[in-house]
Amino acid sequence: AQSVTQLDSHVSVSEGTPVLLRCNYSSSYSPSLFWYVQHPNKGLQLLLKYTSAATLVKGINGFEAEFKKSETSFHLTKPSAHMSDAAEYFCVVSETGRRALTFGSGTRLQVQP
Amino acid sequence: DTGVSQDPRHKITKRGQNVTFRCDPISEHNRLYWYRQTLGQGPEFLTYFQNEAQLEKSRLLSDRFSAERPKGSFSTLEIQRTEQGDSAMYLCASSQPGLDADTQYFGPGTRLTVL
Numbered sequence: 001a002q003s004v005t006q007l008d009s010h011v012s013v014s015e016g017t018p019v020l021l022r023c024n025y026s027s028s029y030s031p032s033l034f035w036y037v038q039h040p041n042k043g044l045q046l047l048l049k050y051t052s053a054a055t056l057v058k059g060i061n062g063f064e065a066e067f068k069k070s071e072t073s074f075h076l077t078k079p080s081a082h083m084s085d086a087a088e089y090f091c092v093v094s095e096t097g098r099r100a101l102t103f104g105s106g107t108r109l110q111v112q113p
Numbered sequence: 114d115t116g117v118s119q120d121p122r123h124k125i126t127k128r129g130q131n132v133t134f135r136c137d138p139i140s141e142h143n144r145l146y147w148y149r150q151t152l153g154q155g156p157e158f159l160t161y162f163q164n165e166a167q168l169e170k171s172r173l174l175s176d177r178f179s180a181e182r183p184k185g186s187f188s189t190l191e192i193q194r195t196e197q198g199d200s201a202m203y204l205c206a207s208s209q210p211g212l213d214a215d216t217q218y219f220g221p222g223t224r225l226t227v228l
Binding site: 032034036042043044045046049090092094099100101102103104105106 | 116117144146148153154155156157158161168169171204206215216217218219220221222
């Protein structure tokens, strides 16, 4: 069975400082891993996707994530936070052969001016 | 706009009433998914269609819920005899055939409030 744990429910950073959102996963097989972002009153937007081609994945808006199999982690980072990054972020896993996505409980990112 | 669209965006109903939501996927996406998101939680999978066939249903999908995709294009999700616990955001997603089939693109959702 697959599962996702987002280690922080809230993260607060200052504008211009680095962002780290932590995610650990559990999967029986080689999973696909995703990060989605949800702004208030907006739909879920795909930030990036890992599919085993490369362990460091670059996404939109300067975000990237590193897949570490030994640690079963897929943390999301950004070198410099912008006010517009304030949103809810979801780490998501999809197991090979299954169609359903399994979402983490989300991390709310606050960006202070 | 060529994204996933959902209608209505908001629905307020009284307990015991039936409601129906519609989802229009991205053109040429043959897979369509329904999820439910309650406040403060991540979305949870409800059901999945490939073309017009409903191939997977979560145990969250009680017998009061029914989903259809009659012509393999748009889909409807009906909830009969609504309960206050059905209050949630109902999200639709679609994905294309082929190598990128596991990448799902989401619509804006329908927020249901049951009074």
